[in-house]
Amino acid sequence: MSDGEVTKYPGGSAEVSWHGGLCIHISECGRAKGDLFVGGRKPWCQPDVASNDEVLDIVMRCPTGALSLKIADGSVPEKVSTENTVNVAYNGPLFVRGQLNIEGAPSNAPGLKFRAALCRCGQSKNKPFCDNSHDGTGFKDYGAVGETGKPCTEKGGPLTVRAAKDGPLLLNGNVTIVGGSGRNSWNGKQVALCRCGASENKPFCDGSHKKIGFTSDPEATGDDR
Numbered sequence: 001m002s003d004g005e006v007t008k009y010p011g012g013s014a015e016v017s018w019h020g021g022l023c024i025h026i027s028e029c030g031r032a033k034g035d036l037f038v039g040g041r042k043p044w045c046q047p048d049v050a051s052n053d054e055v056l057d058i059v060m061r062c063p064t065g066a067l068s069l070k071i072a073d074g075s076v077p078e079k080v081s082t083e084n085t086v087n088v089a090y091n092g093p094l095f096v097r098g099q100l101n102i103e104g105a106p107s108n109a110p111g112l113k114f115r116a117a118l119c120r121c122g123q124s125k126n127k128p129f130c131d132n133s134h135d136g137t138g139f140k141d142y143g144a145v146g147e148t149g150k151p152c153t154e155k156g157g158p159l160t161v162r163a164a165k166d167g168p169l170l171l172n173g174n175v176t177i178v179g180g181s182g183r184n185s186w187n188g189k190q191v192a193l194c195r196c197g198a199s200e201n202k203p204f205c206d207g208s209h210k211k212i213g214f215t216s217d218p219e220a221t222g223d224d225r
């Protein structure tokens with residue numbers, strides 16, 4: 001994707017940034033108790049109504065990386081989580097959290113180092129990120145995960161995400177996949193996840209992208225599969 005527009009909400013001691021191209025309007029921010037985000041108010045986000053810790057807590061709820069927080073001294077208070085996880089959403093995207101390195105990610109979205117929503121229906125116009133296209137296209141997958149991977153005692157560390165051209169999402173690093181039911185389903189260090197919507201073994205790639213002639217966006221990088 002291109003860098004896209006970022007709106008900044010400065011406060012006395014911290015600044016919230018919102019990347020409009022990544023937001024899929026899940027409303028974790030708007031539904032949070034308190035007045036940090038109030039729909040219809042100008043400005044929508046007012047960091048001074050809450051402590052920096054409270055602002056950070058709400059910013060970290062954003063599952064797409066659209067929101068990020070910077071303290072007045074320029075530091076970023078969000079810490080990487082100790083575990084990398086992929087949540088397979090019911091009829092929706094892959095919600096990834098952890099120490100992320102998403103190749104080709106826009107440089108003006110620091111939240112993507114921690115959180116991202118990745119398209120798995122194949123229809124997003126903002127690949128590899130979700131843009132809610134699954135809603136209008138009838139994408140159906142409840143997030144059951146049939147495989148278990150390999151038991152692994154190591155957790156966390158860098159997780160690289162590469163969107164293979166016309167193929168799957170290639171994840172490298174310690175990662176746990178959480179199925180749509182909330183079950184910790186799969187552990188491992190390397191996995192290819194379907195992003196064309198056609199795999200019969202979702203969330204894993206089974207090569208179906210070739211059968212359906214899946215075409216990813218021109219910015220996708222990496223090897224063909």
Ligand code: SF4
Pocket residue numbers: 018022023024025026027028029030061062063064065066067
């Ligand atoms: S939590 Fe993030 S993705 Fe959801 S509405 Fe707020 S900014 Fe958008």
Ligand code: FES
Pocket residue numbers: 167168169193194195196197198199204205206207208209210
């Ligand atoms: S990307 Fe969907 S089957 Fe490979």
